[in-house]
Amino acid sequence: MNILIFGATSAIAGAVARRYASAGNRFVLVARNEAKLAALCQRLTDSGADSAEPMLADLAVLTDPGKPAKHDELIDQAFTQLRNIDLVLICHGALPDQESCGTDFEAALEALDSNGLSAIALLTALAPKMMARGRGTIAVITSVAGDRGRRSNYVYGSAKALVSAWLQGMRGQLHEAGVHLIDIRPGLVDSPMTAHLPKGPLFTTPDRVATSIVKAVTRKRHTIYTPAWWRPILWIVKLIPNTIFKRLKF
Ligand SMILES: NC(=O)c1ccc[n+]([C@@H]2O[C@H](COP(=O)([O-])OP(=O)(O)OC[C@H]3O[C@@H](n4cnc5c(N)ncnc54)[C@H](OP(=O)(O)O)[C@@H]3O)[C@@H](O)[C@H]2O)c1
16 A cells, blocks of 8 residues: 555554554655654554655645645655555644634634645645546544534634535545545544643543544545544534533633
């Protein structure tokens, strides 16, 4: 299998990559931290992957108006390295400070970029190339936070909702061309992104999320909640009437 991962140094991406690190599998890994990326490539080849090539890139698009074009170049390079790509995982993201984003539009824009627009830029550049090949899977990590905007987290949630809605629409277009699209919606995961948050029973591990991602790819699922019990929880959260929801502080 030929695998391309964006945000490869994320805890969840690393756990997914380890599961695919066996003979016959080749990786191109995109991330912005050179040392972490080199270490991951080494670990994957030590674990049996045929190859793991690093590509350094900050995936934000708003810092530089020319960035979407660079995403194209990035993807061209990945296709040159791997020839045919079987699986793309889009995994980068950052948990913004809701309070500062709520009062500072620049901060909100940065959060919308790292969690939303940058993923859309990648999808836009990837789609025609994957469709031309006529097969393969693109899996994108969004979040349960995108299911309903919550007072404590609505900037991050809005960015993830943008990506989820985009995937819902784009799925039809890609399906016609033989390409499968998966929306991965994790709940709370104990990773560097949530290191500052107090941990409780709702938290899961990057390993558990990775196991469900691999299963979703094999079974060609469309949208998964991980762990799966988030689906009924979000179903209930979405049913709460606004008159009550606006009074909740979570
Ligand atoms: N942790 C959770 O509770 C949770 C819940 C739902 C969804 N998610 C989603 O799961 C995905 C993976 O997160 P994680 O939990 O594995 O957290 P993580 O280990 O902190 O990974 C986040 C990754 O995103 C990268 N990143 C952020 N902004 C970037 C940018 N502009 N360009 C390139 N890379 C960038 C980070 O790179 P650096 O290491 O260089 O900073 C890091 O590798 C994210 O999309 C996140 O939103 C996480």
